[in-house]
Amino acid sequence: QVQLVETGGGLVQAGDSLRLSCLASGRTFGSDVMGWFRQAPGKERQFVAAISQRGFNRNYADSVKGRFTISRDNAKNTVYLQMNSLKPEDTALYYCAARPSSVVAITASEYIYWGQGTQVTVSS
Numbered sequence: 001q002v003q004l005v006e007t008g009g010g011l012v013q014a015g016d017s018l019r020l021s022c023l024a025s026g027r028t029f030g031s032d033v034m035g036w037f038r039q040a041p042g043k044e045r046q047f048v049a050a051i052s053q054r055g056f057n058r059n060y061a062d063s064v065k066g067r068f069t070i071s072r073d074n075a076k077n078t079v080y081l082q083m084n085s086l087k088p089e090d091t092a093l094y095y096c097a098a099r100p101s102s103v104v105a106i107t108a109s110e111y112i113y114w115g116q117g118t119q120v121t122v123s124s
Contacts, residue, residue: 022096
């Protein structure tokens with residue numbers, strides 16, 4: 001059973017940066033498309049970013065383009081989300097997700113494995 005554990009969240013001020021990490025268990029990490037999603041209270045789970053199996057292709061939500069960068073280190077079984085120029089509207093619980101496929105997806109229903117989430121709070 002694949003396990004995903006997110007770390008790196010915290011309380012920051014607008015304009016600050018954070019880097020989230022997601023450590024994946026198992027030997028098949030390099031075969032999985034990885035994604036980041038976020039969910040704020042009272043709102044639907046929202047796509048943030050996704051990355052292909054070897055990191056050559058990336059997709060971003062319009063709301064984070066130019067500010068967030070997704071990357072992965074398959075040797076460490078880890079995917080990262082570098083978040084710069086954070087805004088209060090970025091406040092949410094951020095989830096790491098894995099998709100056992102070679103095709104990048106941007107919808108939550110297409111991801112199979114999920115972490116427990118890490119909270120990001122951005123104050124004004």
